[in-house]
Amino acid sequence: MSDLSVNFCGVDMKNPLITASGAYGYGREYVDLYPISAIGGISTKGTTLNVKDGNPPPRIAETPSGMLNSVGLQNGGLERFISVELPNLEKQDIAIIANIAGGTIEECVELVSKLEGTSVDMIELNISCPNVKQGGAAFGTNRDCAAEITSAVKRATSKPLMVKLSPNVTSISDIAKAVEAAGADALSLINTLLGMRIDIMSRRPILKNNVGGLSGPAVFPIAVRMVWQVANAVDIPVCGMGGISCAEDAIEIMMAGANCFQIGAVMFNDPYAPVKIIDGLNEWCEKNGVKNISEIVGTVKPW
Amino acid sequence: MYTQGLYEIIKKEQIAKDTFDLTISCGKLSELAKAGQFVHISVPGFFLRRPISICNIDKENGTIRIVFQIKGKGTDVLSKFETGEKLDLLGPLGNGFKLLDPDKKVITIGGGIGTPPMLEVAKYYGENATEISGFRTKELVILQDDFKAQGNKTILCTDDGTAGEKGFVTDALSVSIEKEKPDFIYACGPTVMLKAVSEIAMNNKIRCQISLEERMACGVGACLGCAVKMKVLGNEFYGHVCKNGPVFYSEEVIL
Numbered sequence: 130m131s132d133l134s135v136n137f138c139g140v141d142m143k144n145p146l147i148t149a150s151g152a153y154g155y156g157r158e159y160v161d162l163y164p165i166s167a168i169g170g171i172s173t174k175g176t177t178l179n180v181k182d183g184n185p186p187p188r189i190a191e192t193p194s195g196m197l198n199s200v201g202l203q204n205g206g207l208e209r210f211i212s213v214e215l216p217n218l219e220k221q222d223i224a225i226i227a228n229i230a231g232g233t234i235e236e237c238v239e240l241v242s243k244l245e246g247t248s249v250d251m252i253e254l255n256i257s258c259p260n261v262k263q264g265g266a267a268f269g270t271n272r273d274c275a276a277e278i279t280s281a282v283k284r285a286t287s288k289p290l291m292v293k294l295s296p297n298v299t300s301i302s303d304i305a306k307a308v309e310a311a312g313a314d315a316l317s318l319i320n321t322l323l324g325m326r327i328d329i330m331s332r333r334p335i336l337k338n339n340v341g342g343l344s345g346p347a348v349f350p351i352a353v354r355m356v357w358q359v360a361n362a363v364d365i366p367v368c369g370m371g372g373i374s375c376a377e378d379a380i381e382i383m384m385a386g387a388n389c390f391q392i393g394a395v396m397f398n399d400p401y402a403p404v405k406i407i408d409g410l411n412e413w414c415e416k417n418g419v420k421n422i423s424e425i426v427g428t429v430k431p432w
Numbered sequence: 433m434y435t436q437g438l439y440e441i442i443k444k445e446q447i448a449k450d451t452f453d454l455t456i457s458c459g460k461l462s463e464l465a466k467a468g469q470f471v472h473i474s475v476p477g478f479f480l481r482r483p484i485s486i487c488n489i490d491k492e493n494g495t496i497r498i499v500f501q502i503k504g505k506g507t508d509v510l511s512k513f514e515t516g517e518k519l520d521l522l523g524p525l526g527n528g529f530k531l532l533d534p535d536k537k538v539i540t541i542g543g544g545i546g547t548p549p550m551l552e553v554a555k556y557y558g559e560n561a562t563e564i565s566g567f568r569t570k571e572l573v574i575l576q577d578d579f580k581a582q583g584n585k586t587i588l589c590t591d592d593g594t595a596g597e598k599g600f601v602t603d604a605l606s607v608s609i610e611k612e613k614p615d616f617i618y619a620c621g622p623t624v625m626l627k628a629v630s631e632i633a634m635n636n637k638i639r640c641q642i643s644l645e646e647r648m649a650c651g652v653g654a655c656l657g658c659a660v661k662m663k664v665l666g667n668e669f670y671g672h673v674c675k676n677g678p679v680f681y682s683e684e685v686i687l
Contacts, residue, residue, distance in 0.1 A: 151655065158654040161434050174656075183670055189647040189657040191480045191506075196649060203656050203670060335647070345479050397649040398479055400436055400522060 131414035132421040133407065135169070137366055137389050138289035138314045140250045142169035142224045144407050145389035145422060146379070149370055150175050150228035150253065150293075151200065152393035155214035156221065159400055168403050170224030172317075172391060173210065175255050177229075178236050180206040190326040190335035195345025195372070196394060197324050199338035202230050207243055219248045226291070230255040234281050241286040252288050254279065254313075257295030257320035269295035269320075275304050276311040283312035291315040291368060294359070296348075297323050301355050302362035309363045317368040317391065318359060319352050345394040348372040353385045360386020360427055374402065376409025386427040434525055434652070435460050438518040442495065449571045450502040451545070452511050453487075456519060459494045464524050467531065467552035468618075468643060468679045471498065471523035472651035475506045482506050483648050485620070485678070486524060487548035488555070488578075499548040499574060525651050526678045529553045529618055529641055536615040539564060539608055540584075541601050541629055543621020547575055549643055551582075553618050558583040562608055566601035566621070570594035602628045609636050616640070623687050630682035640682040646673040661686040 133144035147170040148156070154174055156165045165171070183203025190197040204210075210227070218225050227249040231237035241252055256269035256278060268274045275292070283290050292308045294301060296319035305316055321342025326335045334340070352371025360367045369387025373379050374395040382390050395402045414422060443455035461471070465486055472481040488497035502508050513519060531553070532538070538557050540550040541564045554561040562585040567573050569592050579586045587604045588596025597604065602625070608614070609632070619629045620643035633640035646658040653675030662671040662684050671677070671685075 152650075154654040154656075158650070158652040162436060183656065183659060185661075186659040186670075187647040188659055189480070189649050189655075191478065193479075195479055198649070198655070198657055200656050200659075203659070394479075394649075397651075397655060398474065398481065400650075400652070 131411055131419055133410055133414070134421070135389050135423055137368065138251060138291070140170075140224050140289060142389065144169040144410065145383070146170075146403055146407055147172055147224070147226065147368065147389060147391045148396070148403060149391035149393035150255065152396055155210070156218055159396075162400055163404050166222045167407060168223055169389065170226055170250075171218065172226040172228045172253050173214070174204050175202045175228045175230040176204050176207055176210045176240070177202060177231060178207050178240055180204070185337045187335055187337055188341070190341065192324065192326065192343060192345070193347060195343055195347035196397070197326060197336060197341035197343055198321070199336045199341035201338065207240055211243070211247060215247060215249070224250045226251045226253050228253040228255055228293070234278050237278060237282050238285045241282050241288070245287060249288060251291055252282070252286055253291045253293050253317060254282055255293050255320070257293050266295050266297060269304065270298050272304055272307040276307040279308045279311035279313050289314040291317050293320055294318040295320050296351060296355055296371070302358050305359040305363050309365050313365060315366045315368060316359060316363065317370060319348070319355050319371040322348055322351065344372065346372045346374050349374070349378060353382055356382055356387050357385040357429065373406075376406045376413055379406055379410060380413060380425060383422070383425050384427070384429045386429070388423070388426050433464055434523055435464065436520070436522045437461070439521050440518050441513055441515050444513070444515045447499065448574045451499065451572070451574055453497060453499045454513070455495050455497050456521070457495050458521060461521060461523055462489055462491055462494045462496050465489045465496055466524065466528035467556060468529035468549055469524035469526045470678055471496070471521045472525055472648075473510065474520035475509050477509060478506045480649055481522060481651060482510065483525070483645065483651060483674070485549040485643065487551050489552055499545075501545040522651060525674060527676070529679050531556055532616055534558065534560065536560060537612050538562075538616045538618065539605065539612060539614045541605060541617065541619040541621065542566070543601060543619075543625040544568065544572065546619075546621030546643070549620050550618060551575055551578055554579055554584045555582045559585070561585070562587065562612055562614070564589065564601045564604045564608060566590070566625070567595070568592065601625060602632060605629060605632055609638065614638060619643070626682075627687050630687070633682055641679050642682050642685070643678045644673050644680060644685065645678065648674055650674070
């Protein structure tokens with residue numbers, strides 16, 4: 130067995146696999162198949178201060194090698210997260226990353242303030258959701274806004290702060306540098322890419338929201354490129370994601386510069402994906418003489 | 433409780449135009465399955481699984497039957513699978529129908545390709561179930577002999593009158609309610625049909641469950657994709673077809 134454990138911003142994880150926000154709920158849905166303790170960490174469903182209804186259906190559209198979603202951050206609110214979901218996650222021996230989303234800077238500050246003193250290991254600040262009208266990507270696509278919200282949230286929390294970046298920007302490195310300068314402890318990328326599908330018979334967009342976020346294997350090469358660019362532009366650790374669907378993809382994104390990674394859409398196709406990816410990482414490391422998985426981080430040799 | 437695995441197709445039959453009937457040997461999945469639940473099927477070349485309702489459960493032989501119609505490219509590929517080949521199924525998923533004492537009288541209503549999930553629930557009630565099936569035209573009619581074989585009364589309607597009575601299931605429903613005085617109504621089919629059935633049930637003060645579909649991703653309640661507007665105790669919110677459904681009490685959903 131190789132050592133898959135990683136230390137990410139001071140948080141120890143038994144392996145570098147984190148289930149991505151919005152793809153794994155609060156960790157209750159897959160326990161019929163395997164214990165949740167198999168994964169390294171969970172990034173929870175994006176949580177807002179109050180209950181959020183989300184967008185009208187249809188919210189899902191299939192695409193070549195992927196899917197669009199316009200769920201719109203439906204969640205039960207922070208109180209429910211702390212009183213109902215967190216106690217269950219605490220028992221699981223996994224890193225708990227609270228993904229938070231607010232419509233305003235004040236809401237984000239209040240969210241992290243209320244998470245002080247809880248068992249949450251790390252905050253993931255979502256400034257990149259493409260499916261909500263307020264907040265979300267409005268913060269993440271403007272350098273100054275991204276820096277302003279990062280710095281305000283950083284001041285309000287003692288927990289490591291990871292900021293989740295939007296790929297729907299001209300230069301993701303510029304945003305990454307601004308967020309780093311504003312005090313972020315880590316970056317996660319990429320959130321979904323804005324996309325659209327149309328039903329050619331009804332001439333209506335398939336999504337009721339008209340547009341939605343593209344994820345799945347289709348976006349993987351973009352994620353690798355952006356992780357590589359960002360990892361080279363900043364000194365803080367990076368959590369890579371976007372279309373990872375097998376152990377080889379995970380290794381690739383780590384070689385591009387990710388210290389750990391998240392998986393999302395692949396689980397909708399193969400619910401056992403987390404277990405298979407972890408097994409695959411072990412096998413690959415053993416075969417290739419890698420003692421600790423962290424050895425491979427950023428080892429791509431660009432031409 | 434659900435499971436996932438590769439399961440062998442042991443029988444395949446085309447039972448109507450573009451409509452296929454697969455019997456799948458799936459051991460534990462069959463053992464766990466209840467009337468009204470669905471399986472989430474992985475189709476090679478497509479990213480998302482296809483949710484398809486379970487038509488029949490044979491726990492003794494460890495099999496289930498699924499009946500589906502070619503609606504797009506995914507179901508077209510699914511229709512090419514042959515006996516002896518294996519399908520990747522995740523299931524049984526969802527909540528299934530509420531079953532009363534089998535002595536109660538019920539009406540089951542299937543509209544088009546919404547008919548298959550009615551077979552398993554009608555089986556439970558035997559001769560106490562009246563199945564009303566509606567199809568656009570004769571060449572789409574399915575499962576009538578199956579309902580009869582398990583003792584159900586059957587009423588067949590087609591929009592164009594090429595088989596059974598000419599007319600909609602809702603016309604037949606009103607007549608049957610008078611005659612059968614049912615304790616419960618079950619329905620699956622197009623939204624417009626479900627709306628009409630729900631209204632008739634409500635007007636006659638008969639409890640009614642309907643089975644819904646929606647574009648779906650995970651199938652297990654994790655992604656919150658397959659939203660449906662629900663109304664419970666005066667509160668409106670989005671529930672999810674995969675987890676809160678696919679079976680809902682008719683008064684719980686806003687169609």
